[in-house]
Amino acid sequence: xxxxxxxxxxxxxxxxxxxxxxxxxxxxxxxxxxxxxxxxxxxxxxxxxxxxxxxxxxxxxxxxxxxxxxxxxxxxxxxxxxxxxxxxxxxxxxxxxxxxxxxxxxxxxxxxxxxxxxxxxxxxxxxxxxxxxxxxxxxxxxxxxxxxxxxxxxxxxxxxxxxxxxxxxxxxxxxxxxxxxxxxxxxxxxxxxxxxxxxxxxxxxxxxxxxxxxxxxxxxxxxxxxxxxxxxxxxxxxxxxxxxxxxxxxxxxxxxxxxxxxxxxxxxxxxxxxxxxxxxxxxxxxxxxxxxxxxxxxxxxxxxxxxxxxxxxxxxxxxxxxxxxxxxxxxxxxxxxxxxxxxxxxxxxxxxxxxxxxxxxxxxxxxxxxxxxxxxxxxxxxxxxxxxxxxxxxxxxxxxxxxxxxxxxxxxxxxxxxxxxxxxxxxxxxxxxxxxxxxxxxxxxxxxxxxxxxxxxxxxxxxxxxxxxxxxxxxxxxxxxxxxxxxxxxxxxxxxxxxxxxxxxxxxxxxxxxxx
Amino acid sequence: xxxxxxxxxxxxxxxxxxxxxxxxxxxxxxxxxxxxxxxxxxxxxxxxxxxxxxxxxxxxxxxxxxxxxxxxxxxxxxxxxxxxxxxxxxxxxxxxxxxxxxxxxxxxxxxxxxxxxxxxxxxxxxxxxxxxxxxxxxxxxxxxxxxxxxxxxxxxxxxxxxxxxxxxxxxxxxxxxxxxxxxxxxxxxxxxxxxxxxxxxxxxxxxxxxxxxxxxxxxxxxxxxxxxxxxxxxxxxxxxxxxxxxxxxxxxxxxxxxxxxxxxxxxxxxxxxxxxxxxxxxxxxxxxxxxxxxxxxxxxxxxxxxx
Numbered sequence: 001x002x003x004x005x006x007x008x009x010x011x012x013x014x015x016x017x018x019x020x021x022x023x024x025x026x027x028x029x030x031x032x033x034x035x036x037x038x039x040x041x042x043x044x045x046x047x048x049x050x051x052x053x054x055x056x057x058x059x060x061x062x063x064x065x066x067x068x069x070x071x072x073x074x075x076x077x078x079x080x081x082x083x084x085x086x087x088x089x090x091x092x093x094x095x096x097x098x099x100x101x102x103x104x105x106x107x108x109x110x111x112x113x114x115x116x117x118x119x120x121x122x123x124x125x126x127x128x129x130x131x132x133x134x135x136x137x138x139x140x141x142x143x144x145x146x147x148x149x150x151x152x153x154x155x156x157x158x159x160x161x162x163x164x165x166x167x168x169x170x171x172x173x174x175x176x177x178x179x180x181x182x183x184x185x186x187x188x189x190x191x192x193x194x195x196x197x198x199x200x201x202x203x204x205x206x207x208x209x210x211x212x213x214x215x216x217x218x219x220x221x222x223x224x225x226x227x228x229x230x231x232x233x234x235x236x237x238x239x240x241x242x243x244x245x246x247x248x249x250x251x252x253x254x255x256x257x258x259x260x261x262x263x264x265x266x267x268x269x270x271x272x273x274x275x276x277x278x279x280x281x282x283x284x285x286x287x288x289x290x291x292x293x294x295x296x297x298x299x300x301x302x303x304x305x306x307x308x309x310x311x312x313x314x315x316x317x318x319x320x321x322x323x324x325x326x327x328x329x330x331x332x333x334x335x336x337x338x339x340x341x342x343x344x345x346x347x348x349x350x351x352x353x354x355x356x357x358x359x360x361x362x363x364x365x366x367x368x369x370x371x372x373x374x375x376x377x378x379x380x381x382x383x384x385x386x387x388x389x390x391x392x393x394x395x396x397x398x399x400x401x402x403x404x405x406x407x408x409x410x411x412x413x414x415x416x417x418x419x420x421x422x423x424x425x426x427x428x429x430x431x432x433x434x435x436x437x438x439x440x441x442x443x444x445x446x447x448x449x450x451x452x453x454x455x456x457x458x459x460x461x462x463x464x465x466x467x468x469x470x471x472x473x474x475x476x477x478x479x480x481x482x483x484x485x486x487x488x489x490x491x492x493x494x495x496x497x498x499x500x501x502x503x504x505x506x507x508x509x510x511x512x513x514x515x516x
Numbered sequence: 517x518x519x520x521x522x523x524x525x526x527x528x529x530x531x532x533x534x535x536x537x538x539x540x541x542x543x544x545x546x547x548x549x550x551x552x553x554x555x556x557x558x559x560x561x562x563x564x565x566x567x568x569x570x571x572x573x574x575x576x577x578x579x580x581x582x583x584x585x586x587x588x589x590x591x592x593x594x595x596x597x598x599x600x601x602x603x604x605x606x607x608x609x610x611x612x613x614x615x616x617x618x619x620x621x622x623x624x625x626x627x628x629x630x631x632x633x634x635x636x637x638x639x640x641x642x643x644x645x646x647x648x649x650x651x652x653x654x655x656x657x658x659x660x661x662x663x664x665x666x667x668x669x670x671x672x673x674x675x676x677x678x679x680x681x682x683x684x685x686x687x688x689x690x691x692x693x694x695x696x697x698x699x700x701x702x703x704x705x706x707x708x709x710x711x712x713x714x715x716x717x718x719x720x721x722x723x724x725x726x727x728x729x730x731x732x733x734x735x736x737x738x739x740x741x742x743x744x745x746x747x748x749x750x751x752x753x754x755x756x757x758x759x760x761x762x763x764x765x766x767x768x769x770x771x772x773x774x775x776x777x778x779x780x781x782x783x784x785x786x787x788x789x790x791x792x793x794x795x796x797x798x799x800x801x802x803x804x805x806x807x808x809x810x811x812x813x814x815x816x817x818x819x820x821x822x823x
């Protein structure tokens with residue numbers, strides 16, 4: 001039987017000289033789930049963009065059901081029956097689900113848009129493929145998981161027979177992943193083919209029929225999911241054994257109270273309470289993880305503690321100082337450091353050099369600034385030292401940070417924040433979009449900071465990251481703490497998930513036991 | 517004070533508000549269309565001015581409706597020029613818009629000089645025509661409210677009725693047709709439109725041309741009805757007030773109309789007041805529409821922040 005989609009000898013060199021795909025062969029069988037895994041920068045995204053017509057290969061051929069085709073644009077790909085769901089959704093927030101799905105191919109009645117027919121068609125489509133969603137609600141009111149369904153429906157409405165999903169689980173809570181996988185199975189059983197890019201190996205093993213592994217622009221191999229294990233895949237991806245295992249804080253060391261957050265209330269951009277009456281104590285030498293579906297107050301909580309958002313009620317004490325209303329500079333002077341959620345927008349200045357970014361938080365330090373003038377030499381030396389210590393892959397301290405890959409940029413941010421030897425460290429999504437090798441390294445360094453006595457407050461969309469690092473865990477739902485745990489074997493993603501989605505809430509005693 | 521309230525409540529004053537609103541409403545609807553596709557046309561002022569002069573000069577040699585169409589075409593052409601420079605040559609829309617405003621301010625005077633044979637101020641010696649008024653005096657036969665309706669509604673320019681119809685037409689286009697859906701998608705989140713196979717730049721070009729046409733109509737109304745003939749700088753900031761109306765109207769045709777009427781009201785007031793408040797300097801009274809624009813924008817953005 002001819003494969004549904006074949007890519008033969010795909011080669012792609014970007015104008016900047018990056019050789020992203022080196023003679024890639026890929027063969028996707030009809031009505032299966034085919035996963036492509038690999039570290040960041042392995043070339044997965046480039047390959048998918050080529051298959052969806054966003055990028056043009058320098059060499060190679062694509063065949064659809066045995067026929068060679070040229071995909072010169074996404075429009076050509078859609079016409080050929082290929083649809084893609086990107087990580088960043090392209091939905092118009094104020095439009096309803098139905099409007100978003102039919103946009104561009106609208107049913108009409110004379111001059112008019114036929115809204116009734118649009119709603120009906122989309123509703124039927126949603127039922128047929130087990131993608132339940134309320135079609136007449138504006139998408140901005142839907143949780144991320146349902147927005148993703150709308151994206152899938154968009155592709156199906158355009159009659160996609162092959163669906164490319166770019167890291168679809170990255171933004172989902174565990175229960176939503178279960179629902180997505182149910183939809184994926186119903187799609188393949190109805191003759192659709194799924195190409196699935198991912199890096200969370202347990203999920204890949206669960207849903208895929210076939211798994212292809214890419215590393216450094218090359219296809220390393222393709223295996224049947226039944227014959228693969230997490231370990232074997234990780235070794236194929238990285239090229240060596242990876243130990244994503246972080247030791248917990250050593251028991252028996254007294255942890256003194258360092259930071260007390262009392263009745264904290266924070267408003268979001270719309271003036272509504274994003275965080276309500278949060279009480280929490282952070283101790284030295286311990287990592288506290290905050291779990292929650294995105295948009296349940298984590299960002300606002302971290303911004304408020306970091307001084308990037310005003311606090312409308314309650315207080316934050318660091319050591320003996322009240323830092324509730326002080327500036328970022330004063331917070332940093334009190335011993336706080338912050339690895340922010342968005343390394344590009346808030347974590348770094350893209351046009352500035354690596355050295356400038358590293359020194360940016362130290363401009364009161366006599367080592368770097370004397371008589372109001374920068375000491376360029378010592379700044380450069382300091383940056384070079386950190387680049388070495390954190391093995392950042394960069395040409396030198398004078399390179400613009402914007403030219404670095406995501407993982408290396410994040411390493412620079414981590415290096416800068418840890419070099420101040422903070423007593424309180426805020427960490428948001430430290431390894432989002434960062435490859436396995438760099439993840440391991442960043443985790444180890446956060447653990448090192450903890451062992452040096454820092455109190456770490458961590459949040460991540462990736463529950464396995466929180467479970468791997470945190471000593472205690474807290475679940476935020478609609479801005480309130482609904483559960484708190486000491487991290488043990490019994491706490492699984494499913495347990496956290498049911499609290500994250502608001503299905504359950506702990507009693508106050510249970511919570512307080514883990515909060516004090 | 518009572519005299520002011522009596523003036524405001526009179527049928528004559530309501531009719532005056534409708535008259536002062538018409539040019540602003542045209543320009544505001546133009547601004548709305550350009551803003552909804554994500555390239556706010558800041559050249560409304562200049563386009564109105566050029567539209568006004570074009571309409572006046574052409575109407576001296578052709579029927580009045582050809583003059584109006586010429587104003588519209590001149591506006592559409594300028595909208596197309598903006599699209600060309602902004603979308604093809606990637607120039608900043610604000611700079612392109614201001615270039616047109618500056619060209620309009622100086623260029624209209626130059627062209628006026630040639631057209632009139634030396635007059636730098638007005639087109640008084642060109643026999644330009646006026647847009648006819650629609651006579652609805654039969655409304656006066658309706659019992660009770662008849663005379664009031666006649667006073668308010670009769671004797672307005674054809675273009676006033678066109679402007680009112682355009683509010684409905686644009687609303688229908690935006691919220692009832694597939695093309696309108698695409699228009700709004702481009703304005704709200706261009707990547708979504710692009711992913712759906714829609715070219716944002718093509719729609720932006722249409723939006724800018726349409727906004728130019730509407731501003732040109734506003735100019736024609738100004739120089740062929742509100743005043744008959746062209747006077748240098750006769751738009752007097754109406755194009756900028758229209759921009760305010762777009763923002764104040766929350767990017768919706770009905771909201772934009774309400775905002776345009778609000779500004780029209782204060783303009784009419786600034787015309788009526790000097791006769792009543794004789795002690796107040798006229799210059800101060802004439803600043804009212806602009807002060808109101810600034811205050812309205814401040815209040816509306818404040819509401820958005822705290823909302």
